[in-house]
Amino acid sequence: MAINIPELRQKFSNPGIAELDLIARYASLPEDERRGRMFDAFAETGLPGRRVEGWRWTDVEAAAARLDGTVAPVVVPALSQPHDATVFALSPTELETPEQLPDGILVHRRDVVPALAEAENIPMAALAGSLCQYKDNAASIVIEITAPLSAPVYVNWVGQSADTNFSRLAIVVRSGASLDLVESYCGGASLSSTLVELKLEDNADVRRSLFHAGDAHEIMTATALVELAANARFVQTILSLGSLLSRFETRIGHTGTGSNATLNAAYLCGADRHCDITTFVRHGAPSCVTRQMTKGAVLAGGRGVFQGKFLVPRTIGQFTDADMQHQALLLEKGAEVFAKPELEIYADDVECAHGNTSGALDDEQLFYMRQRGIPLSRARALLTEAFVSEALASASPAVRDALHDTAREFLSEMHG
């Protein structure tokens, strides 16, 4: 039975042009029950906008209407890779894998569309899940890590100048295995939504470093769903320079006792750039630890968004130790920073702290540096660099310097 487009349209309330394109795209794919459920979940909100609570400051609907479809976003080079790294390139149609995979890495292509739990809470991820389709009938790709790896693994997400990019990738890190994962979001598509499902088994160890620098013609959302089993360790570091609209959404589930997550991010927003760092952490097992530090610096015409939430369920969340910090600098008039550091706690023997500050650079510090003969613009750049670099310290050693250099370059250009 073919998919009925008018019927599909009715599931959306007042679909816009972008949404009609998505409906047509969905209708062209092989019919599948799970795919259908994900698309229905997306249809509940459509491209999410101001009226959807989690998207009030990141209005995809409005941005899509503003998008000039005639200009393709540029493809940004991926972070450079050391010779021993394993590099995957993920396009809307295929995962390019090296000819020889090192021991401990397996790649599986499957023709079954995987289900997506809580799809209705993550409309853009539901969209990625429902529209992802690789060539040769592969509906999903799983990278399996079975041993501690000696060299980093790079995944480069490339849009290939297509209109849209909807990709989904699962990574399973087996018990006791470790992974140093570097992801570059290279742009190239006007509208992209990517979904990474990361599963860490007992005692697994993953360091994930992400980089994105898009242009004013790109809307991108990157969702990661991370599950941490007992004593698993997960460290994530993001450097985002934003795009017309960009959002990194990370949802962590602590499902085993004693798991540990570090979620750090830095965003640097120039004019016409929008960076959104959104996280949701469910402390679904006792004695889990979360440390979160997000730093931002925004220039005139840019907008930084931070939304963090810790959920500590009754009983199972006891002895949670969690800390969330967001600090932002508004470097010029016309910069905007919106934040919502949220706690939802149902267990009494826990420590959950959150802090949020935003403001200008400290005049006294600037004065001190100028007194020492450092010009104002240089002093501002230096102070800002020092401010954001704290959040980048947890990045993979393979790219830490590159991320710092990118931040420095951004700041020197802006203040030069």
Next chain:
Amino acid sequence: MADDLRVKDSIDKDTVAAAKALESDNYEAGFSTDIETEFAPQGLSPDTVRFISSKKEEPEWLLEWRLKAYERWLTMEEPDWAMVQYDPVKYQDIHYYAAPKAGAKYDSIDDVPEEILETYKKLGIPLREAEVLLGVEGAAETAAAARETPRVAVDAVFDSVSVATTFREELKQAGVIFMSISEAVHEHPELVKKYLGSVVPQSDNFFATLNSAVFSDGTFVYVPPGVRCPMELSTYFRMNAENTGQFERTLIVADKGAYVSYLEGCTAPMRDENQLHAAVVELVALDDAEIKYSTVQNWWPGDENGKGGIYNFVTKRGDCRGVRSKISWTQVETGSAVTWKYPSCVLRGDDSVGEFYSIAVTNGRQMADTGTKMIHLGQRTRSRIISKGISAGRSDNTYRGLVSIHGKAEQARNFTQCDSLLIGGDCGAHTVPYVENRCADAQLEHEATTTKLSEDQLFYVRQRGIGEEEAVALLVNGFVRDVLQHLPMEFAVEAQSLLKVSLEGSVG
């Protein structure tokens, strides 16, 4: 709270005892007064609105205003974003007006039915001025204390009508207008017309719009330019009749350079059904004016199983319209089955100041979603938010707040601190702060570290031999206690016990 309740060792024992003392078993205001009552017909329709308006012999413009709100309300949906769950309100089952049959307003305090006077006396609110002057038992033990105890003028609202307003003559001499809003509509229509709905517009939100259509009584205060109101003003709201809702409307205007401190208290009998309280409070502070608004909210919270209790859906907003004006909200929230309340400040005037101090304690099955909004529009505007939530039993306590700095609010400042404490493992404590900063040289801190708070002050206090923890408590909590201690005795029963509260062992 069961006697064998186990709490975290780090939680202060006095705090647990203070929360326990607020359980519904100990609710002392739960009696009802047997008095003949006149009701509006059940349900809400344009006729109900006309009935209320005609009862109050209102001018045509106000009836029109109410009907417009009613029409608007029909098109609105009840908000569902707060972290509270409750049985749907049956808006057509409520009596929107209930008043003692003997009449709404009494010429002299001697005409007020004895049952009503007794009711207020029992609640600790004497309405006879002579009694007030003599001082309440225990309020003034020494002559010095009596001199220092400020007198309080009270507007007593019983169900839908104001039954007595004390010290009116004395206030009049100072130029202060203090009367029920129904009277103000007749006596000072120009002021009411000018300010009513100017802070909380008719169509502001579902509950405020409902209130605009059916508001019954409430207090009107106008303090003329340069006048410091000679005594504390207060309104005591008492819900008595069954199957009614209370929809009061309070409007306080402090003209240039004026100062007023206003207190509000509220209680209701224990009943099995839920009753709706949807009030609107509007404050206007002109140039250099200051309004201090304190609330001790002790509506019947329902029994420990969540049966009965008041739905407290209130819109409170202050407009710092003038330069250097200041509005300060202090609330002690212990009652209500469900609370949905966000006293806010619109900081329009340059250099204006908004403050919000809140202690919210929930027990049993209570659900409170409360907080504040600070909207910074003017330059160098400052706001401070201190919120302490304590959850016990099976209750849920949410702080929800917005700090919004607009593009022209140069050098605006905000400091927010919200602590929550859970007593026992069956309750919930939540924090939902929204922070919007559109101004580069504004400075916003939420739950900043103690050193950031003020290293100099901390150093000064520690230098004097006070330990670090105590020093921080002094600096952060000091002014909250200070504010609470200034509540007059009659209102401070609940507040006083909360002074013992410590947020040690708080979760976040």
